[in-house]
Amino acid sequence: MNVLVVGANGQIGKHLVHLLHQSNEHHVRAMVRSEEQVKQLEENGIEAVQGNLEGTVDEIAKAANGCDAIVFTAGSGGHTGADKTLLIDLDGAVKTMEAAKKAQISRYIMVSAFQAHNRENWSEAIKPYYVAKHYADKMLVQSNLDYTIIRPGGLTNESGTGKIAVGENVQRSTIPREDVARTIVACLQENKTIKHSFDLVSGDVPISEAVKKLN
């Protein structure tokens, strides 16, 4: 698959670009904000394109042109202002969905947030961020895209274990960013994950096996 990674310079994004670049089955195009980031990626032999989530849908569609899938892993993580949360995590995300349709891309993977579907479990400290993620997810479910929504628990920079737990509601826990990236790749390879949304934390089931068993 030809995969556009939106938020390629983010912490999960970097892992994901690396994995896709190494894979024999996929080709990656990294969407990043600045020309400088484009240059850096290209110097490492990675296709890169400049794209701005505060720009137009047409611009994003152009950046996505020719891809088979979009992975959205951009975002503020709740630490920027709520204005950017609205503009990037919600409207920016929905623009990429509209761009997917425009560019006739059907596969779409969203990196959401743990329990974003359950209002009562939203952390008080970053509630506005949860609101944005919740409605971006809702818009995706109501789109006609072949979506998968991944809601990872607390992100760590530890090395991945390759083993996870997934489900509609799993116990709050952590997961290395590397394993989130691996799970995204596994979802791209497993069509059973289409139209599924799930919480994701570290666990004891190998990733490829875990995503196959989603229901």
Place this chain on the structure above:
Amino acid sequence: MNVLVVGANGQIGKHLVHLLHQSNEHHVRAMVRSEEQVKQLEENGIEAVQGNLEGTVDEIAKAANGCDAIVFTAGSGGHTGADKTLLIDLDGAVKTMEAAKKAQISRYIMVSAFQAHNRENWSEAIKPYYVAKHYADKMLVQSNLDYTIIRPGGLTNESGTGKIAVGENVQRSTIPREDVARTIVACLQENKTIKHSFDLVSGDVPISEAVKKLN
């Protein structure tokens, strides 16, 4: 009709409560934030209920219990922080939609913002507010509620003229808050406005006539 006004203490809300209270065809229940506001309204012979858009759907459903319609005219108007915009104008609004379903209320009127449906026409200064209104409107359209979405132009405190212009896209202009409130009442009385969304500014067509001609 028995109408719950959410945001009854707002500037449009006050006009609306007054109009509904005076009408022979409707009964109004004002939802406000504080106990003190409830008391003040009750002293004026108006039914009032305390409700918090940052509370639970169940609480709002309880406040709405027995009503036939909900009018949402709460909100920050873009001048509070973007965090409150997310919590009130978007998630708070959607909670009232969920509460409507829970309380088996089918009629729902949303006071939105001029051109909230067209991203390219969003004012740069209050763009996060527009994002919140846009997605609240989207969620309403995708609900099964009998909605009407009213997108008024620049709000003024002048006396109403009783004459308006409505349409999918009308030229940017202003409208007295009093006329917005009158238009809401006219929509409650005209079922042809169900499943319609429209821009609203001052014009030269009497309100009841204008809302009848929506298509």
